[in-house]
Amino acid sequence: MNNFVVLDEFQIEKIRKLASEKRLALGFVGETPIANDIFMILDNMNIILLEYPIESENNKPAFSAALMYSEEGGQKLVFIGLNTADFFDKQIFATAHELYHFYTKTGTPHISRLDNENNDAIEAQANRFAAEFLLPKNILESIILREFKTSSLLKVQSKTLMRFIARLQCTWWLPYHSLVKRLKEIGAISDKQYETLYSIDERDLEGEYGRMGRAINEDVFLKLNTPTNRIGTSPKEIEVIIRNFEDDIINEDTFIDTLLLFGKKPDDFGYESGVSQEDIDEFNVFFNRKSNDEG
Numbered sequence: 698m699n700n701f702v703v704l705d706e707f708q709i710e711k712i713r714k715l716a717s718e719k720r721l722a723l724g725f726v727g728e729t730p731i732a733n734d735i736f737m738i739l740d741n742m743n744i745i746l747l748e749y750p751i752e753s754e755n756n757k758p759a760f761s762a763a764l765m766y767s768e769e770g771g772q773k774l775v776f777i778g779l780n781t782a783d784f785f786d787k788q789i790f791a792t793a794h795e796l797y798h799f800y801t802k803t804g805t806p807h808i809s810r811l812d813n814e815n816n817d818a819i820e821a822q823a824n825r826f827a828a829e830f831l832l833p834k835n836i837l838e839s840i841i842l843r844e845f846k847t848s849s850l851l852k853v854q855s856k857t858l859m860r861f862i863a864r865l866q867c868t869w870w871l872p873y874h875s876l877v878k879r880l881k882e883i884g885a886i887s888d889k890q891y892e893t894l895y896s897i898d899e900r901d902l903e904g905e906y907g908r909m910g911r912a913i914n915e916d917v918f919l920k921l922n923t924p925t926n927r928i929g930t931s932p933k934e935i936e937v938i939i940r941n942f943e944d945d946i947i948n949e950d951t952f953i954d955t956l957l958l959f960g961k962k963p964d965d966f967g968y969e970s971g972v973s974q975e976d977i978d979e980f981n982v983f984f985n986r987k988s989n990d991e992g
Contacts, residue, residue: 702821712822715800716829728836732870735792735831736931744775744799745934746792747958750782750926759783762791764798772946775799781928784900786872786921793827800826828879832869840865841885850885855893858886859906860913862894867914870921873899873906929959939966 704712723738725731731738739746751759763778777795779788797803803819842848850858862876871879874895881891900922901907910918935956942952953963963969 702818704818704821704825708822709825712826713829713834715797716826717833719796719800720830720833728839730869731793731831732789732868735789738796739777739792740931740933742775743937744777745937746930747776747778748781748925748927748929749778749958750924750928751780752782761787762795764795767947767951772941774941774947781925783924784872784922785925786866786870788925789870790827790831790872790875793830794820794823796830797823797826824875825882828871828875828882831871832865832876832879834879834883837865837879838883838885848885850880851887851890855890856905858890858894859897860909863906863910863913863918866910866921867917870917872921873897935959935961942968 720726720731723741725734736746753759759780759782760778761780761783763776765776765778767774767776777792777799779792781788783791803823838848841850844861845853853861858880862873862880865871865876866873869876877886877891877894880886880894881888886894897906898904899906902911902919902922907922910922938947938952938955941947942949947955952968956962956965
């Protein structure tokens with residue numbers, strides 16, 4: 698079984714309460730998945746999403762996401778940098794993870810590597826928040842009870858559990874391993890079941906789980922198991938950047954540098970500025986350099 702931090706009951710209850718309050722405040726009531734709407738949430742919270750693909754090097758995990766702040770003209774800007782070279786379901790989970798740091802003001806500025814965070818208490822809390830935020834415990838328990846007429850899955854065979862997890866994944870858009878961990882966290886499966894399920898190569902689309910997922914909902918399953926490799930942000934966030942420049946909240950250098958993150962230039966929006974190739978090259982490697990520094 699993986700050696701991850703075990704949170705105490707008080708910590709877990711505090712995280713559940715926070716996740717429940719935030720879901721309700723954002724309008725997600727009952728069995729309503731957040732899924733892809735998490736990026737709409739960032740828009741509504743005026744958190745600027747920076748999407749950029751950073752591949753792993755030398756078997757060292759690239760960062761999953763980063764929470765950053767910048768202050769210009771007395772106004773604080775909030776950014777979440779997202780590594781789009783990762784699978785899409787992990788992008789969603791990493792974004793929810795960073796929201797925990799935003800809500801609790803912990804670890805900021807912060808860079809997360811989700812695969813390497815099981816031994817850090819704060820990161821374990823952020824991961825638990827992401828899981829509770831995307832699929833609350835009471836909803837998962839209700840789904841299990843409704844389908845299996847019992848809260849325990851100890852007697853359910855592995856293939857049935859795999860199909861169940863695949864359906865959960867295609868509805869709630871969490872990573873496979875996160876869903877397996879959720880089942881263990883709520884006591885629905887045993888240590889042995891956890892180890893068996895966790896050891897499956899969930900990214901092998903021709904493997905047993907991969908075939909199940911594609912048969913259940915091929916479009917969604919393939920989307921979740923594919924890196925997007927996007928460079929960009931939402932049109933609303935680009936507009937916020939432009940208006941912050943127009944209102945003198947950010948200066949020209951910050952305006953240029955921020956647009957460069959998305960492969961855009963001021964003259965794309967009617968503003969002329971001299972941007973050297975050296976500056977462009979520097980920003981193209983920004984996240985790689987930052988990730989290496991944190992490592």
